[in-house]
Amino acid sequence: MEIPRGQLLRADSFEADETLRCDVVVIGTGAGGAAAGMRLAEAGLSVVFLEEGRKWEAHELSNKQSWAVRNLYAERGTSLALGNIFLPMPRGKAVGGTTLINSGICFRTPDFVLKRWREQYGVAWADLDGLAPTFQTIEDAVGAVRTDESVWRRHNELFRDGCVALKLEGHQAIVRNAPGCVGCGLCQVGCPVGGKGSVDRNLIPRALAAGAAVLSCARATKVLVENGVAVGVEAYGVDPVLEQRKRRIEVRAKKVFLCAGAVSTPSFLLRQKLANSNGRVGKNLHVHTALGVVGKFDEVVDGWHGAVQGYFVRLPGENAVLETFSASPDIYSVQYEVYSKPMRQLRHLAACGVMIGDTAEGTVSPGANEPRSFVSYDTNAEDVRVIKKGIRQISAIYFAAGATEVHTGFSRSSPLKSLAELDALLAEPRPWDQMNIYASHPMSSCAMGADKAWSVVKPDGETWDVKNLVIADASVFPTSLGVNPQITVMTVASTIAQLQLKAGG
Ligand SMILES: Cc1cc2nc3c(=O)[nH]c(=O)nc-3n(C[C@H](O)[C@H](O)[C@H](O)COP(=O)(O)OP(=O)(O)OC[C@H]3O[C@@H](n4cnc5c(N)ncnc54)[C@H](O)[C@@H]3O)c2cc1C
Known part of the structure; x- marks a missing residue:
């Protein structure tokens, strides 16, 4: 041929x-x-x-997560790493690879x-x-262009407001390769308007x-x-x-x-x-372990509207960033179940994740059947220390922006009304696998x-x-x-x- x-x-x-x-x-x-x-x-x-x-x-894509994982994600969206934590680790499978379903952060x-x-x-x-x-x-x-304020919407604005209130240095809108972004919040199921590069x-x-x-x-x-x-x-x-x-x-x-x-x-x-x-x-696998925190506000946020990851600030003294994120109501309701009854509470949440330059190392081996892989990854005390520091900083930002409570997503934990309550939770000797850690950067x-x-x-x-x-x-x-x-x-x-x-x- x-x-x-x-x-x-x-x-x-x-x-x-x-x-x-x-x-x-x-x-x-x-x-x-x-x-x-x-x-x-x-x-x-x-x-x-x-x-x-x-x-x-763009016109062939669906805004349904269930459709996207079947069609755009490797291993139908079920890829994960196992070890001392349970670690979902999605990646793309399409012309464009994982960039088709990423948030465009540059x-x-x-x-x-x-x-x-x-x-x-x-x-x-x-x-x-x-x-x-x-x-x-x-x-x-x-x-690559800096995310325009017109597509931030409320979840990014609230994070910015908290950074301003705490007088943090270097907080700013994220540069993304999404010059045609309309703020629909669907980056991770493939951009339906072709606005992402x-x-x-x-x-x-x-x-x-x-x-x-x-x-x-x-x-x-x-x-x-x-x-x-x-x-x-x-x-x-x-x-x-x-x-x-x-x-x-x-x-x-x-x-x-x-x-x-x-x-x-x-x-x-x-x-x-x-x-x-x-x-x-x-060998030597790193993954950028990350964990999300939500803040609950009296006002309606509708955190699924707006640039998915539009604003960030570095975590002082660490190789880590705090980046806002949005997700669809079904994902929030699973991750932060306490807010799913009644579901209208989800409208009041804003979310941000801490993502760290991990020092722990994992291993990739071939899975039983082609093309499956088996990934093992144990986190370590140093990385957990940085994640917890990030959780605290995000919580401080949300309280400064007017949040009435925050939720760390830890299994079997409740909403927290103050930093003192959060400090007590973070001090508890909980197994690390009770933290809902996620990683999307193998x-x-x-x-x-x-x-x-x-x-x-x-x-x-x-x-x-x-x-x-x-x-x-x-x-x-x-x-x-x-x-x-x-x-x-x-x-x-x-x-x-x-x-x-x-x-x-
Ligand atoms: C949900 C999500 C959000 C993300 N958001 C961001 C972000 O905002 N900013 C950022 O910088 N990074 C982000 N990332 C990570 C980033 O997209 C990846 O780090 C990057 O795309 C990796 O590039 P790569 O070329 O190594 O692999 P990939 O982009 O994954 O490309 C590998 C390609 O190889 C193909 N392939 C694999 N095996 C075979 C085979 N045997 N034969 C033929 N083809 C094969 C796969 O189908 C895939 O298309 C995100 C990742 C995820 C999962």
Whole structure:
């Protein structure tokens, strides 16, 4: 088959097995795959993307969470990590990857994180000034702009009011790649108006315009390796809902870019026993553990209206951020059940989460059946200390904004009328799994670094073990970030693509 240049085709509709030849085959079209593939295609290479999920247009999306998890989320939205806490850990499966269902928050990598990557892990190019042009190119391409006050709505305003009342420093509206946001509060089921710049709307179309091809509904199953060199990928057309395998597709390429995300990338390698001579594939997983607090106000807030995550402030002295969030009434009613009888109480809630640069480490292994993964993650005392500090700070902000009570979401706890009541709760020696911790940022499970004994890939993204097999997604971070990762993923992937171009196509 000739490469269908500039086209996006559904591989589950192929009527015969196919073989294609190109310069680079990219597995995954999320933040990393899209950024790397665009960079390579715009440099003139022939690029074929393989993406397990399908392409969605804004008008095809539904505002129902139940529909979204079935169609847009990996493992039908049931992915989680198990350990000393129960940890839901969703991720996307679609052209655009997790960016299709994310909140659009855009942060550059903190300077001190890059310094650590440079000085402790030998990633010489990890430098904020040196990366500034790449950050800028990515931010411009995805449409990163500060959330306009017109779409904040009440839940973001109340958080801002509390920060003002406490005279906190640095609180501000969040920069998001949502230039066309109308404040409908539906980012995480896919933007229904096309106002969010998920990468299926910008980086992927740019790659297509440069001659790349996207095969959607195509699951990569194997890296083809000859004499220690990656020479292509075996994939199958897959029905995106039923997951039945269809026709076999072989893509022969000079380089393979593996960008399946920080859960699927290591489990894909481990299933094949590939690139793991030092046993580090799937280790060192970080996830940005997070926990939500709601404030209850006398006024009607209708926290599901407005930019989902529109306002933030850093947690003083810690590598952590406090970010507002909204969710649909059904989610609030499950998480904060005490307010669901009668349900009209939910109209009075505003919510904010503490998200931390976690120090605990987890592990990814392949699940029993392809493409399932098994993730284990134990939190630790240091991370719980920071989460509790964040809970206290959010509560102080809401009380300062006029909240009559706050709720931490801890199992078997009640609404709290004052900071003194909260302090008593936080001091209780409760099992950590009574805290409703959540994580949506798996990363660093195939870390890059200069130490061959510790890292899975070199600082230029190529695996130590298999020549021409390159990883360019959230898995290559050496550490946790402490800020939402998509801009870092795209910048790192674009840099890796550039380094591979320099190394010879
Ligand atoms: C609900 C939610 C909200 C979030 N909000 C934000 C936010 O506001 N800001 C932010 O910075 N980050 C956010 N994130 C995280 C961010 O979107 C991810 O960190 C980022 O998209 C990761 O990029 P990636 O390329 O590593 O993986 P992904 O974007 O997940 O892309 C991986 C792609 O690979 C595909 N794939 C996997 N295996 C295969 C295979 N075998 N064959 C073919 N294709 C395969 C998957 O289907 C997927 O499309 C959020 C995440 C979630 C879940």
